[in-house]
Amino acid sequence: MSRIIVITSGKGGVGKTTVTSNLGAAIANLGRKVALVDADFGLRNLDLLLGLEERVVYTALDVLAGECRLAQALVKDKRLNGLVLLPAAQNRNKESVEPEQMKTIITALAKGYDYIIVDSPAGIELGFRNSIVAAKEALIVTTPEIAAVRDADRVIGLLEAEGVSKINLIVNRIKPHMIEENKMMSVEDVLELLGVPLIGVIPDNEAVIVSTNKGEPLILGDPGSLPALAFKNIAQRLEGEKVPFLNFASDQGNILTKLRRIFGG
Amino acid sequence: MIIEPGVSMDETIEDASASHLVGFCSQVQIKIEDNRVLLILPTAEEMPLELPWSEIWQEIKYLVKQREQSWPANAAVCLVVGDRLIDNRQLQSVEEVLTEAKLRLSAIRTSRRQTAVAAATAGYSVEQNLLPNPLSLFDVPPPSTEPVEMLAEPLYLKNTVRSGLEVRHPGTIIILGDVNPGGTVIAAGDVFVWGRLRGMAHAGARGNQMSQIMALQMEFTQLRIANSVARPPQKLPHNFVPEIAFMSKTGINLARASDFMKTHSFLLSEDCWVKKN
Numbered sequence A: 001m002s003r004i005i006v007i008t009s010g011k012g013g014v015g016k017t018t019v020t021s022n023l024g025a026a027i028a029n030l031g032r033k034v035a036l037v038d039a040d041f042g043l044r045n046l047d048l049l050l051g052l053e054e055r056v057v058y059t060a061l062d063v064l065a066g067e068c069r070l071a072q073a074l075v076k077d078k079r080l081n082g083l084v085l086l087p088a089a090q091n092r093n094k095e096s097v098e099p100e101q102m103k104t105i106i107t108a109l110a111k112g113y114d115y116i117i118v119d120s121p122a123g124i125e126l127g128f129r130n131s132i133v134a135a136k137e138a139l140i141v142t143t144p145e146i147a148a149v150r151d152a153d154r155v156i157g158l159l160e161a162e163g164v165s166k167i168n169l170i171v172n173r174i175k176p177h178m179i180e181e182n183k184m185m186s187v188e189d190v191l192e193l194l195g196v197p198l199i200g201v202i203p204d205n206e207a208v209i210v211s212t213n214k215g216e217p218l219i220l221g222d223p224g225s226l227p228a229l230a231f232k233n234i235a236q237r238l239e240g241e242k243v244p245f246l247n248f249a250s251d252q253g254n255i256l257t258k259l260r261r262i263f264g265g
Numbered sequence B: 001m002i003i004e005p006g007v008s009m010d011e012t013i014e015d016a017s018a019s020h021l022v023g024f025c026s027q028v029q030i031k032i033e034d035n036r037v038l039l040i041l042p043t044a045e046e047m048p049l050e051l052p053w054s055e056i057w058q059e060i061k062y063l064v065k066q067r068e069q070s071w072p073a074n075a076a077v078c079l080v081v082g083d084r085l086i087d088n089r090q091l092q093s094v095e096e097v098l099t100e101a102k103l104r105l106s107a108i109r110t111s112r113r114q115t116a117v118a119a120a121t122a123g124y125s126v127e128q129n130l131l132p133n134p135l136s137l138f139d140v141p142p143p144s145t146e147p148v149e150m151l152a153e154p155l156y157l158k159n160t161v162r163s164g165l166e167v168r169h170p171g172t173i174i175i176l177g178d179v180n181p182g183g184t185v186i187a188a189g190d191v192f193v194w195g196r197l198r199g200m201a202h203a204g205a206r207g208n209q210m211s212q213i214m215a216l217q218m219e220f221t222q223l224r225i226a227n228s229v230a231r232p233p234q235k236l237p238h239n240f241v242p243e244i245a246f247m248s249k250t251g252i253n254l255a256r257a258s259d260f261m262k263t264h265s266f267l268l269s270e271d272c273w274v275k276k277n
Ligand SMILES: Nc1ncnc2c1ncn2[C@@H]1O[C@H](COP(=O)(O)OP(=O)(O)OP(=O)(O)O)[C@@H](O)[C@H]1O
Pocket: A009, A011, A012, A013, A014, A015, A016, A017, A018, A019, A040, A120, A121, A122, A172, A173, A174, A202, A203, A204, A205, A206, A208, A209, A212, A227
């Protein structure tokens, strides 16, 4: 049985697309077949982050219009065996896709892949509904900011109402020195409010921006970096392994080096 | 014995805009009657600000899911729509939600001709009623000053009221779970939160000053009782005890919940709670 997972947040710019591309690559790196679906019609950029932009020929809309077969629209990542992308159309009206159509595509994809990971657009409108329609699981991405957490809470409520009950949380852009100085919400604060299980913590790190700009997922471009490790851990946890959480305790507010166990297990 | 942390009444709503707070509008209700489920939509009168159908539909969905365990599979449902105009598509969308919850839409109760026609065409049995909404407990929206005696049965919710969700009920609301920031609970009666209250709670939303709000942890963004509003104190305590919010002579106050009823009584002449000597 393949797993259909939506990456969503409510608030924009918190790292959904970053998580989708890097987590997708990390899971493929474990030997799984992974299809990434860009559900951000109108503002596609998953292809950019994956460095696959130049190879996009067809999009999900062409598949729906019957202009190509699903297999033709999938862009294979040559660097990582098993990783493919189904691009979204950039130029068309984003209202032109209906949840039912999205479901058809994702259900078809599920026949050939272990993981279908859907990158949802910000907001809770049609694009959001398109991206959750076929999902069995959700990964909520939030940053430790009140507005992002509030929106995450809203989205969790909507997902629960839609019957998506397997919901895990990723807290992105953690800045340890700010938490230490009590200037930022801690992961515990976020967890306590949202009340869904934590599956990963990703530090705010330059390596993420570098990899974004190069169009190279961290697992390929900078596998030794802290965020690469964080994504690898999330991939393993999705696979059911118990991996201790990283603690990015800063040395007197210095670089994030120290790894320590927090949250037992 | 009694702690009354500095919750001050910030403002009392006195102008005309208050009426929408007090003229409480009930939303969708579910009742079980004679072995069938009544799904009652608010009448146009109860909804001064017309809600879009998508929101009513969302709410039906939410409520049905909430109460899933309260009826046998395949139970019949009567949709009570009062004077509301319901078209074929809307009926269909309700049917879909009900089917998902293993319920069966069997009848439509309406006082409106077009709705009756739509329902009959779609093959449902139609119960026509001449009264606006015979099942509403509040046929006439009460004037703001009259406390309302008749309340609906309490609404019991066993989950978190998350951001963006607004729970309204023309009776007392009991929540086993948290009310998160951005979540709203509005009751004509009391509000019980067996958890943390971090969002907004409004008790006595139809004007009853006797109504109270109780929570294991009071961390609200705003409290309202009848037509008074309170914001949280500047400093939240570190150790929370269950507290009760009530109308005192000076506005909304907080007290430790455990001994409240021993130490306070409601003075009808003053229309507020006072300390017993
Ligand atoms: N852990 C991180 N450290 C540093 N920068 C990050 C991190 N995560 C995300 N970013 C940066 O934040 C920006 C927004 O990220 P991204 O595009 O993934 O967000 P999004 O949620 O997909 O946005 P949208 O809602 O617009 O789709 C990007 O420039 C990305 O490089």
